Amino acid sequence: MALQPKKHPMPVQNPEVRARNFGEVALGYDDKTAVSEAQRCLNCKNRPCVEGCPVNISIPEFIAKVKQNDFEGAYQIISKSSSLPAVCGRVCPQETQCESKCTLGIKFEPVGIGRLERFVADYHNVNFSGDIAVPEPNGHKVAVVGSGPSGLTCAGDLAKKGYKVTVFEALHIAGGVLVYGIPEFRLPKTIVQKEVETLKKYGVDIQTNVVIGKTLTVDELFGEGYEAVFVGSGAGLPRFMGIPGESLKGVYSANEFLTRSNLMKAYREGAHTPIMHAKKVAVIGGGNVAMDAARTALRLGAEVRIIYRRSMEELPARKEEVEHAEEEGIRFELLRNPVEILGYNNPDDRRDPQNGYVCGITVIKCELGEPDEKGRRRPVEVAGSEYIIDADCVIMAIGTSPNPLIKNTTEGLEVNRHGGIIVEENTGQTSKEGVYAGGDAVTGAATVILAMGAGKTAAKAIDEYLSAKE
Amino acid sequence: MYRILNKRELNPTVTMMDIYAPLVAKKAQAGQFIILRVDDDGERIPLTVAGYNREKGTVKIIFQIVGGTTMRLNQKNEGEFIADFVGPLGCATKTEGLKKVCIVGGGVGCAIALPVAQKLYEQGAEVHSVIGFRNKDLLILENEFKACSSKLTVMTDDGSYGKQGVVTLPLKETIESGERYDEVIAIGPLIMMKFVVATTRPYNIPTTVSMNPIMIDGTGMCGGCRLTVGGKTKFACVDGPDFNGFEVDFDEAMARSSMYADFEKRERDAFCNLFKKEAN
Numbered sequence: 098m099a100l101q102p103k104k105h106p107m108p109v110q111n112p113e114v115r116a117r118n119f120g121e122v123a124l125g126y127d128d129k130t131a132v133s134e135a136q137r138c139l140n141c142k143n144r145p146c147v148e149g150c151p152v153n154i155s156i157p158e159f160i161a162k163v164k165q166n167d168f169e170g171a172y173q174i175i176s177k178s179s180s181l182p183a184v185c186g187r188v189c190p191q192e193t194q195c196e197s198k199c200t201l202g203i204k205f206e207p208v209g210i211g212r213l214e215r216f217v218a219d220y221h222n223v224n225f226s227g228d229i230a231v232p233e234p235n236g237h238k239v240a241v242v243g244s245g246p247s248g249l250t251c252a253g254d255l256a257k258k259g260y261k262v263t264v265f266e267a268l269h270i271a272g273g274v275l276v277y278g279i280p281e282f283r284l285p286k287t288i289v290q291k292e293v294e295t296l297k298k299y300g301v302d303i304q305t306n307v308v309i310g311k312t313l314t315v316d317e318l319f320g321e322g323y324e325a326v327f328v329g330s331g332a333g334l335p336r337f338m339g340i341p342g343e344s345l346k347g348v349y350s351a352n353e354f355l356t357r358s359n360l361m362k363a364y365r366e367g368a369h370t371p372i373m374h375a376k377k378v379a380v381i382g383g384g385n386v387a388m389d390a391a392r393t394a395l396r397l398g399a400e401v402r403i404i405y406r407r408s409m410e411e412l413p414a415r416k417e418e419v420e421h422a423e424e425e426g427i428r429f430e431l432l433r434n435p436v437e438i439l440g441y442n443n444p445d446d447r448r449d450p451q452n453g454y455v456c457g458i459t460v461i462k463c464e465l466g467e468p469d470e471k472g473r474r475r476p477v478e479v480a481g482s483e484y485i486i487d488a489d490c491v492i493m494a495i496g497t498s499p500n501p502l503i504k505n506t507t508e509g510l511e512v513n514r515h516g517g518i519i520v521e522e523n524t525g526q527t528s529k530e531g532v533y534a535g536g537d538a539v540t541g542a543a544t545v546i547l548a549m550g551a552g553k554t555a556a557k558a559i560d561e562y563l564s565a566k567e
Numbered sequence: 568m569y570r571i572l573n574k575r576e577l578n579p580t581v582t583m584m585d586i587y588a589p590l591v592a593k594k595a596q597a598g599q600f601i602i603l604r605v606d607d608d609g610e611r612i613p614l615t616v617a618g619y620n621r622e623k624g625t626v627k628i629i630f631q632i633v634g635g636t637t638m639r640l641n642q643k644n645e646g647e648f649i650a651d652f653v654g655p656l657g658c659a660t661k662t663e664g665l666k667k668v669c670i671v672g673g674g675v676g677c678a679i680a681l682p683v684a685q686k687l688y689e690q691g692a693e694v695h696s697v698i699g700f701r702n703k704d705l706l707i708l709e710n711e712f713k714a715c716s717s718k719l720t721v722m723t724d725d726g727s728y729g730k731q732g733v734v735t736l737p738l739k740e741t742i743e744s745g746e747r748y749d750e751v752i753a754i755g756p757l758i759m760m761k762f763v764v765a766t767t768r769p770y771n772i773p774t775t776v777s778m779n780p781i782m783i784d785g786t787g788m789c790g791g792c793r794l795t796v797g798g799k800t801k802f803a804c805v806d807g808p809d810f811n812g813f814e815v816d817f818d819e820a821m822a823r824s825s826m827y828a829d830f831e832k833r834e835r836d837a838f839c840n841l842f843k844k845e846a847n
Contacts, residue, residue, distance in 0.1 A: 267786045269604055269611070269651040277788075306653040308786055312590050335790035337800055344800075344819050346826040350790035356783050361610060369635060370610040370783075371830035453822040500787045501805060 104209040105134045112424040116395055119281045119364055122421060123187070123215075128166075131216040135163035137201060138208045145198035146210060151550030152185075152250075154178040156195055156210055163213055172221035175214060180253030180296065181246065181549065183222060183288045184275060186215025189546045190415050222291050229298045235259035237563050240323040242309040242503065245273020246545045247329035247536030249296060250552030251559075256299040258560055263323070264301060267308040268360065273331055274537075275545070277360040278352070280389050282396070283418075286359075310502030315510070315532060324566070325531045325559045328518060329552060332537040333500030337493055338381070342438030347373060347455035351382070351390040351494035358393050375399045375490030379458050381435055382494030383407070386542070388418040390492045391427050401427045402486065406434040406463050406476040433460040434476060436483055438491050457485045496542050507532070517541055525555030526562075533559055568648040569603075572625055577707040581631050581675050582641050583617070589624030591654045597682035598660030598777065598809055601626060602785040604651040605639045612636050613782045615679040615754075615808070616655060626654070629678030629707075635834030656785045657808045660752065660775070665692050669741070669748045670716070671734050671763050672698040673755020677708050679777060680754040681715075688715035695748075696720070697737050699759070703728035734759060735766045748772050753812065757824065761817035774812035778803045780824060795819055 108124040109115070115122050126134065138160040146156040155174050162171035175182045191197075191211035199207030237260050241248045244266040252262045270276055272289045297303065307313060309330070318326050335350030337343050354372070357363040361370035378394040380387050383405035395401045403422070405412060408431050412419060423429070439457040443449035462482035465474035499516040511519045511528035518527055518534040525533040535551025537543055573585040591601060600615045618627035632641050643649060660683045662668075668687050672680035677698045687694050696716040700706050701724045713719050720737045721729030730737070738751070751774045753763040760776040767774045780803050782792040787805040794801050797814035801807065 267653065268784060269653070277784075306651050307590065308653060308656065311654065311656055311786075312594060332788070334787050334802055334805070337790075337793075339800075344793065344795055344816075344823060346823060353783060353789040353791040356789045361783065362608065369608060369834065371827040373826075450828075453825075502787060 100205070101133075101137055102205040104137075104206045104212070105130050107209075107212055109421075112421075112426070115282065116425040119396055121285050122282050125219055126212055126216045128168075131163055131168075131213060132166060134209050134213055135160045138164070139200055141200045143200075145200060146195040146208075149195040149198035150178075151194065151546050152178050152553050154195075154214070159217065160208065160210070160213060163217065168217055168220040169225060171217045172225070175217060178553075179549070180250045181292045182214055183218035184246070184284060184292060185546055185549070186211055186213075186218050187284050187288075188279060188544075190544060192416060194546065222288070229295070231298070231300055232257055232259040234261060234300075237261065238263070238323045239559060239563075240265065240318045240326045241329065242315075242326065243267075243273055243329040243331055243536070243538075244271035244293070244303060245329055245331050245536060245548065246275060247548035247552035247555075248273065248327065249293070250549040251327045251329065251533075251535070251556045252301045253296050253299065254553055254556035255559060256296065256301045258556075260560075260563075262301045264303045265307040265309050265313070266303060266305045269305050270360070271303045271305060273329075277356045278386070278389070279545075280355065280359055280393050281364075282392065283389065308502065310506045315503065315507040315529075319531065324563055325533065327525070327552070327555050327559065328503055328527070328532065328534040328538055329536045329548065330500055330503055330538045332497040332542050333516070334498050335493065336496045336498060338435060338495065340435055340437055342440055342455070343493070345438055345440040345455045346453050347375065347490045348438060349373075349490070349492045351380075351386045351492050352497065354390050354492050355386070355393060358397070364393070364397060372397065373490050375488075377488045378402070378490045378492060379404055379435075379486060379488040380492045380494055382496075383412040383414055384494060384496075384542070385414045385418055385544075387492075387494035388414045388422050390494050392422055392425060394490070394492065395425055395427060399490070402430050402488075403427060404430045404433050404435060404458070404460060404486070406432065407474065408432055408465060411473050430460065430486065432463045432465070432476065434463050434478060435459070435491075436461050439485065455489055455491055456487075458488050458491055459483050459485050497537070499538055499541065503538070515541060523554065524558035525551055526558060531562070568650065569652040570648050571643055571645055572623075574643075574645045577629065578705050580705065581629060581678075581707055583627065583629045583678075584640075585620070585625040585627050586649065586652055587624055588626050588652045588654075591652065592619045592621050592624045592626050595619040595626055595655040596659035597662075597686045598679075599655035599657050600785070600808060601628065601652060601654030602656060602782070603628075603640075603649055603653075605636060605643065606650050609639065609650065610636050611651075611783055611785070613656070613779065613785055613804075615777065615779065616682065617678040618682055626652075629675060631675040634831045635838045638835065638838045653785070657804060658806075660686070660777070660809050662687050662690060662692070665749045667693045667747065667749050668695070669738065669751045670694060670696045671738060671751060671753040671755070671759075672696065672712075673734060673759040674700060674705065675707070676755030676759075676777075677712070680752070681708055681711055683752055683754070684712060685715045693717050695741070695746075697722065697734045699723070699734040699755070700728075701725070733762070735762050738763065739766050742767070742770050742772065750775060753777075757817055757821045760812060760815075761821075764812040764815070764817070768813060775809050776812040776815060778808050778810060778815065778820065780820060781826065
């Protein structure tokens with residue numbers, strides 16, 4: 098059989114239709130497509146894809162099982178390395194990880210590893226009804242702070258080794274950024290729930306409505322018999338630009354806008370949490386969070402522009418997300434930097450209900466100058482090139498700074514000048530004995546899979562630490 | 568699920584509840600707040616802690632029935648449960664070193680001001696309290712304030728109880744009569760706090776205000792509760808809710824608090840209609 102030079106395309110909802118609903122955009126492979134895609138894998142000896150995976154899934158082995166139509170077998174291989182395969186198959190940036198290393202990718206398109214992972218995980222979630230082999234308890238207790246990707250991964254790995262793990266979550270539902278940040282159309286919440294349920298079957302206890310640093314401190318957790326603590330408390334306070342008009346009504350941080358829609362279901366008719374149904378939305382920023390906010394605003398009925406100060410080449414969001422956004426009709430205003438957000442003010446009527454709401458945003462054109470320390474070309478503003486873009490809502494998606502609650506209440510926990518927890522890279526060990534950390538709380542805003550990788554690293558280190566103590 | 572152990576109507580628009588939440592009760596301090604959801608599809612609303620009993624594991628909340636969520640909360644009775652209750656959040660009111668303080672409370676804000684007054688009283692400070700209401704029917708917590716204040720002035724807008732007028736009147740009079748307060752702590756509607764600050768500023772009396780902006784997570788994630796304080800963006804949930812009143816941009820806070828006024832009215836109307844149907 099001749100080798101297919103291209104990946105089997107991912108079936109997706111028609112852009113015009115999906116721009117008006119919150120259903121999942123990508124629909125997933127069917128059995129036949131999955132097997133056929135798996136057959137593209139060369140099963141090469143040096144397995145570069147595994148190196149490209151932050152949690153080192155045995156990729157060629159699971160793909161080999163797919164080839165043989167043994168989808169559950171494939172799942173068992175993935176689940177040895179990943180606690181959240183259905184999530185990763187959807188939101189990992191495979192193009193810069195496993196797939197970027199694929200040997201097939203030298204001449205052709207790489208194997209659709211992410212698509213296959215998603216297929217296998219979805220197959221398992223629908224078809225598997227057997228019992229999970231719960232490991233023998235080893236008598237040790239570990240606390241995990243935060244139920245986002247790093248916390249769930251760390252909890253899963255430790256539970257599978259027999260640890261009694263309790264996850265403390267500040268919000269009313271488990272999942273962290275997977276439920277409050279990533280929209281339904283990219284990651285359905287039933288999938289996150291399913292993954293959380295699987296962890297519970299392994300014996301992980303999840304305590305919602307507990308804010309570590311407030312309700313309980315890290316030191317109190319040790320007092321309650323936990324022998325190690327993993328801090329995966331996630332990203333913190335949203336950043337703003339410090340330009341005039343950021344406190345006008347209709348200016349959101351991406352975190353707030355997405356939390357209202359995703360966590361509080363404000364996109365649904367009859368929801369009790371409000372969200373602005375704007376007509377013209379300007380999203381500031383070029384990362385995945387900016388894409389999520391823009392595409393959410395679009396689905397709520399707005400005409401949406403993304404304003405980014407560099408060019409398409411430097412745009413940090415995943416290529417697939419950018420393509421999806423463009424297909425759905427989102428406009429990119431590149432090489433533009435916001436200068437001021439303008440508010441409506443009726444000079445004749447102080448009580449005009451429109452007063453104080455956003456009515457536009459002034460931007461200035463930029464050119465790319467010399468590369469900065471990260472090698473990205475720095476945007477340089479072109480003097481006198483300001484103009485106004487119409488908008489009744491502005492969403493700031495320019496990153497976050499770490500949450501101060503744990504740092505402020507945990508003696509001996511060192512943070513860097515940005516407020517990120519300092520850890521040993523190979524173990525996730527912090528400056529405080531028995532305390533490990535990972536994910537955005539350490540790195541600042543990054544990806545789900547990097548957080549999972551950090552959770553995995555820490556779980557291994559915690560296991561070694563507690564085994565050595567015996 | 569969190570059980571309502573006690574419920575009492577303080578006036579027709581204000582209700583008090585003791586909620587069984589031992590972890591929160593263990594840590595709660597005056598000035599901090601909690602976030603609750605009444606039921607599974609409910610919104611998250613912040614309410615400032617109005618008291619706590621560490622032995623019984625209860626946290627007292629006092630809320631005004633103003634919107635859909637507080638209407639739903641008020642439907643719940645003793646023995647019933649609310650879905651979520653998390654805290655204590657925010658920073659406690661700083662009371663160390665204060666010897667003589669004037670507490671100014673407005674409306675349901677008095678419920679939040681009371682534990683601060685009690686804490687100051689317990690640490691031996693001299694507490695003067697000025698509490699204001701629209702009218703006599705809305706008066707709450709008079710006896711409780713009396714018990715912890717060496718001087719209590721009750722004001723009503725219409726003069727139906729206490730003295731007629733706004734809370735800043737007696738505050739200004741007392742200051743002008745030569746009373747020297749270490750601090751004035753004002754908790755109530757934004758407009759009241761704005762005028763308290765305008766009253767104390769000429770005398771340079773340190774003035775703390777408790778802000779209650781729109782909030783979702785309450786843990787420093789969403790940024791919805793941001794305020795401009797001293798020209799900088801601050802977050803009420805982690806930096807507050809108490810701030811130096813002289814530095815708060817009240818006009819901006821007032822504008823932001825009305826962002827969802829239309830939605831809230833619809834929610835209220837929807838709830839009232841539902842209630843009417845049930846009653847029929």
